[in-house]
Amino acid sequence: MTPIKLTVSALAVLAATTSLAAARDQIQITGSSTVLPYATIVAEAFGENFDFPTPVVEGGGSGAGRKKLCEGVGENTVDIANSSSRISQSDIDLCKKNGVEEILEVRIGYDGIVFASDVKGADFALTPADVYLALGGKVAKDGALVDNTSTKWTEVNAALPDQNILMFIPGTKHGTREVFDTKVIEAGCKDTGAYDLFLAKAEGADEKEKKAAAAKACNELRKDGKSVDIDGDYTETLARLDADKNAVGVFGLAFYQNNTDKLKVATVNGVVPSVETISKGEYPVSRPLYFYVKKAHIGVIPGLKEYIEFFVSDDMAGPEGPLADYGLVSDPELKATQDAVAAETPMGALE
Template structure:
């Protein structure tokens, strides 16, 4: 019967899958922050080399690293993009699945900036201000109390008397992790609240950290689960608000946003590269070493990614908003010699 033939040929086709020829394109997955940079490099790589254009997928840093650690072989990805450093749990997963050596490649830095409406007042923050403004509980006169601050001037007399309203990235964003750690937690320690929480918790540091990072739920701090365009739209509608943005996004919207300083430092590519601006994070990708030499073009791709033509200060990645790594030459050398990453300290 005709249908039988069709079904048989379809089954044969599916069976051919297991015998499909070796994968010839690089497969990459991971952070959506790194995704635009990776696609820019992949595109240029496909144009200029004889290898096929790598296939780049988003999905988030954690998911990408997990996929990288699924094992060795053509059905697993070659590179995981990540906007945060690999965790020991990932490395353990990797080694339990036979992924012994991973190369860690730092491609540059991403700054996180605080910006408000262009026509509003100027803000000069410190992490302590943000902690005191947004934490659920703060220390007042030696006692732990629910956050009573209503305006920024309540938090710090030097700040304008504007109602506190902050649009911060939702918990699904990698940016939130950096915000929690480098702003809220740093501020918690600065104000001495950390010590107070620790004493109250009987010396348990984990509980204290958790209390530090617990934010107010009275509508003053608003989680934005969408992207920066949503944050911008919210600020447009609510001129009193302060938003958290990526540096590249701010630089493309200098006509609408006024950026705040942090510890007196204006966020620029230079101040982030120099390490003066405190709220920044390195961006990475992780390469499965076992795939080098197996997947054609993998070594060429990673060499190309960190080359001055791409990741250098005048390259297309910097043009899109990446803060170029001052130690790029070291990374290039490391990539060329194929040095696997050392154990996490």
């Protein structure tokens, strides 16, 4: 065949395939990499038990996923965005602008965030105050804010191991970092009194702005290499811990449960993180996980309704289901979620 004939036939093939680009029959899911393993477990079981194709699940981050969800309505947009933090007003506005009027909010359960160190290393019993004193940029000392100069855990709290401070925390692009900031750093900031000092000198028009400024000041971590942001995922944190056995890393509960032979978990406020302690609300560092469904696609994309119902069913998201097995803390109000999904109730305005 001459190149010209080849070109012509290639273009013909291309044209033929382009005209075929219609009628998607599998569900497209994107979003949080924390929710990704849970979504793949459900997708796989869904493919096994239903006569629908297995949904295609992508990672890429909560924020990016919600943005993709809000790109518009139609077959070349995604159906579901997984998210490890709640949808924001700006996302909802973007959705509205692009014609995505109704969104279903589905809370699938809770995820614990744990501190862990090398399995052969020392035991850590941390409190948010300890973590703040170790990582905060400025700490309260004799009623004044001073630069953080502590180098050893013993300087932070005499009960902690005599080891150099080094923590691997999730980078700012991760949803996990948000929880770490609010539930650990800000809590510790308040417990140590630094928050009040920040608030006293915060500038702002009203009380609300001042509080926001103080919280922001709390989250300014030290920059002398004691706190290291990890932009990759937990496998990278694990590799860094392996290289530096004295360090402490931040992980998701599920990741820790799959690697208990390499990691030793730290208690927070004396509570060992586990599915039980988190569901009872004893362990402080946890957050809800969500997915958001484009209502306009229900009934258009085959199997979408069945998939979300299957996801929140007791067989999957219940306390005995495979998701709990993998490390998801089952939602005590799962029944309400199931009812909302069955009735296809779209989410109201954010409070």
